[in-house]
Amino acid sequence: MTEQHSDLLVVGAGILGLAHAWAGIKRGLSVCVFERSHTPLGASVRNFGQALVTGQAPGPMLELARQARGLWAELGQAAGLSLRQQGSLLFARSEAEEHVLEAFQRGRARELGYRTELLRGAALAELYGGRFGHHRAALHGLDDQQLYSREALPQIVEYLRGLGVQFHFSTLVRDVEPGRALTTAGRFRAGQIVVCSGHDYQTLLAEQMAALKPQVTRLQMLRVRLEQPLALQHAVLTGLSCVHYGAFSDLPEADAVRAEIRRDCPALETHGIHLLASPTPNGELIIGDSHDYGSDAAPFNDEGVDRLMLELAEHTFAGRVRVLERWQGVYGARGPGPFSVLPVAEGVTAVLMHTGLGMSVGLALGERTVAGF
Ligand SMILES: Cc1cc2nc3c(=O)[nH]c(=O)nc-3n(C[C@H](O)[C@H](O)[C@H](O)COP(=O)(O)OP(=O)(O)OC[C@H]3O[C@@H](n4cnc5c(N)ncnc54)[C@H](O)[C@@H]3O)c2cc1C
Numbered sequence: 445m446t447e448q449h450s451d452l453l454v455v456g457a458g459i460l461g462l463a464h465a466w467a468g469i470k471r472g473l474s475v476c477v478f479e480r481s482h483t484p485l486g487a488s489v490r491n492f493g494q495a496l497v498t499g500q501a502p503g504p505m506l507e508l509a510r511q512a513r514g515l516w517a518e519l520g521q522a523a524g525l526s527l528r529q530q531g532s533l534l535f536a537r538s539e540a541e542e543h544v545l546e547a548f549q550r551g552r553a554r555e556l557g558y559r560t561e562l563l564r565g566a567a568l569a570e571l572y573g574g575r576f577g578h579h580r581a582a583l584h585g586l587d588d589q590q591l592y593s594r595e596a597l598p599q600i601v602e603y604l605r606g607l608g609v610q611f612h613f614s615t616l617v618r619d620v621e622p623g624r625a626l627t628t629a630g631r632f633r634a635g636q637i638v639v640c641s642g643h644d645y646q647t648l649l650a651e652q653m654a655a656l657k658p659q660v661t662r663l664q665m666l667r668v669r670l671e672q673p674l675a676l677q678h679a680v681l682t683g684l685s686c687v688h689y690g691a692f693s694d695l696p697e698a699d700a701v702r703a704e705i706r707r708d709c710p711a712l713e714t715h716g717i718h719l720l721a722s723p724t725p726n727g728e729l730i731i732g733d734s735h736d737y738g739s740d741a742a743p744f745n746d747e748g749v750d751r752l753m754l755e756l757a758e759h760t761f762a763g764r765v766r767v768l769e770r771w772q773g774v775y776g777a778r779g780p781g782p783f784s785v786l787p788v789a790e791g792v793t794a795v796l797m798h799t800g801l802g803m804s805v806g807l808a809l810g811e812r813t814v815a816g817f
Contacts, residue, residue: 450474450610453625453634455617455648458488459802460523460640460795462600463810466519469607471814474786476610476634478617478627484597486642487802490665490773491731492722493593494679496631496804498532498585501558501690505782511808515576516589519807523603525596526725532588532679533563533571534686535579535760540700541683542580547697559586575674575762590679590722593803620648622790636817639794643776652788658798661716661777662741664749665732667724668757668765676723682760684718688733715749721755728768729759731732775800785813 452468454461457479468475495516500506520527538544549562563582565570576582605611612629619626620637637747643660645653686692686701705712712718716735723729734749736742750770757765779798783805786794795813 447624447631448476448635450476450635451635452476453632453637454478454640455620455625455638456486456640456642457484457597457601457611457613458486458640458642459597459806460642460797461638462597462604463807464640464795464814465604465609465637465810466600466807467810469604469812471661475608476612476632477685478612478615478625480496480614480616482614482658484601487773487775489594489597489647490771491593491800491803492679492732493591493596493803494532494720495589495591495723496532496585496679496801497587498534498558498560498583499681499685499689499691500801500804503553505690506556508805509801509807510587511811512805513589514589515807515811516591519600519603520591523599523752525591525599528590528677528679528723530677532585532590532657532681533576534574534583534585534681534683536581536583536683537579537759538683538704539580539703540697541686544683544686544692544695544697544701545581545583547695548692550693551768552691556679560584561586572674572676578762589677592724595725600806617648620792622792635791637707637792638813639788639792640796641794649788649794652786652794653796655686656779656784656796658779658796659737659739659777660741660774661800662736662738663732663773663775663800664734664745664753665730665771665773666750666767667728667730667769668752668754668767669728670761670763670765672763674761674763674766675726675727676729678723680721680760682719684712684756685720688716688718709752711748711752715746717749717756719753719760720762721757729757731765737777741772743772745770745772762769775802783809783811
């Protein structure tokens, strides 16, 4: 039997795999994508869908996120995604958090061109009819975007299929070697193979991946409804993100936020909690962002973690919430840098995220890898 040939063979239909497939088909390559599940079910559909520029550390992540911003706008329009482009709001709840935002706004934001504005006083009081008036300040990140990933990923698949990308779902790739992939649907040949297998470090290229000493982190996630409705249009973060995201975490003012967390609620640090919230198209919120690091993801959810995040959400949105759904998300974490692009062998490249920002930078990583072929 003749083996089917394509110019580009991609393993994984998460955002990284789809980014590479899109970059390839745009350049006129023949592209096929292999995904072991029947539809994308990994980190890329379990997340907040926040494509953030504002939180990115200066350097490669900021550059990638800026490039990805334009790509999301292009893909959003082409694939008919409901992409929110009103930006993000990061609420400072304490003086220490407010000081970080002030320092960021007058220093780093100006120097490096982050497009942000600090809302206080009347500007904050007017936001959403005064719903957030109990906060001290809000950093409005103008470049941030957000989508509902569980709907967006299948929509991107359909869009790419329409462009001619061949998808092989429910098909595991067992092995890759230069020019060839062995799958549960047989052997396939390809000029270039890109492995975007997310946090699966064992099925493919296990030795090369082990050398990166990657870990995973497990996040508890909730979909909730506010009892007092709010037509939220922004991605929401809180001052706790100031110690989590690289745009803020190395500012000297962030130390006071760390000290405040340790003094007032050390469990937030223990569980790596910083509240994020994203609106769904149905008027609900996705909330979460706890972090449990390790070599494997434990299956057990800690109710105390959910309770802490629900309390934070109720304070942030000044209203009670009702839980509709809970799930776990897992992503690749703590490798040698925020991501790896590994030339494994002639025509075989592995592209992996080691931090929870693949929705923000993934489209740009795909462009860059494929442009380098
Ligand atoms: C709860 C949560 C919230 C997050 N929130 C955000 C956010 O708001 N903004 C942001 O920028 N980032 C966020 N992230 C991070 C982001 O989702 C990830 O960085 C990104 O989705 C990683 O994409 P990926 O394609 O590498 O992995 P995945 O989406 O996990 O995709 C990998 C795919 O490869 C498939 N696969 C693996 N091995 C094989 C094989 N051998 N054969 C066939 N198929 C295979 C898997 O089945 C899977 O579908 C979040 C992550 C989580 C878990």
